[in-house]
Amino acid sequence: MANLIRFKTATLTALGFQRNGVWGEETAAQKIEHLGLMFGALAASPKGPVKGFGVPLGQLTFGLLVFPGVWDWYLQWRERRRGFYTTWEEDMLSVLLNLVRAETGWLGNIPNSSAM
Structure with missing residues (x-):
């Protein structure tokens, strides 16, 4: 998550990277909250009160979002x-x-291991 936020909020991208748009502080906070809720739902047990998806914590990655x-x-x-x-x-x-x-896209700009 920190890498995504750094990528989307930096004034300039690192050499060789491209992006479409920049997030301000409020937008970044909103995206952190929304993605946190999504990953929480994906990790929550299907048998619990949230009725989540049940992805083990060690397997939660941004790669799931593709x-x-x-x-x-x-x-x-x-x-x-x-x-x-x-x-x-x-x-x-x-x-x-x-x-x-x-x-x-962030996932297309980073090595596979960095998206995890």
Whole structure:
């Protein structure tokens, strides 16, 4: 998470890196909260009160976010809990698109081991 925040908030990217847009302090705090909630849901037990996905903590990585099935589960989980979708879900999908964008996405700009 720290690497993502550093990448998205730095005034300039490191040599050889590209990105689309910069996050200010408030945006970064919001993304940390949203991604934290998402990873919390993914890690929570399916048998517990949260009815999460049950991903073991040691296997939680940003790499999971490239799988459509993970997003499908998460969006359905959000809708079941709230009863409807909001712009929050749209924002999270926008975050995903920015993470995986071919030339400027964070996941495409870093070695595989750094995304973990």
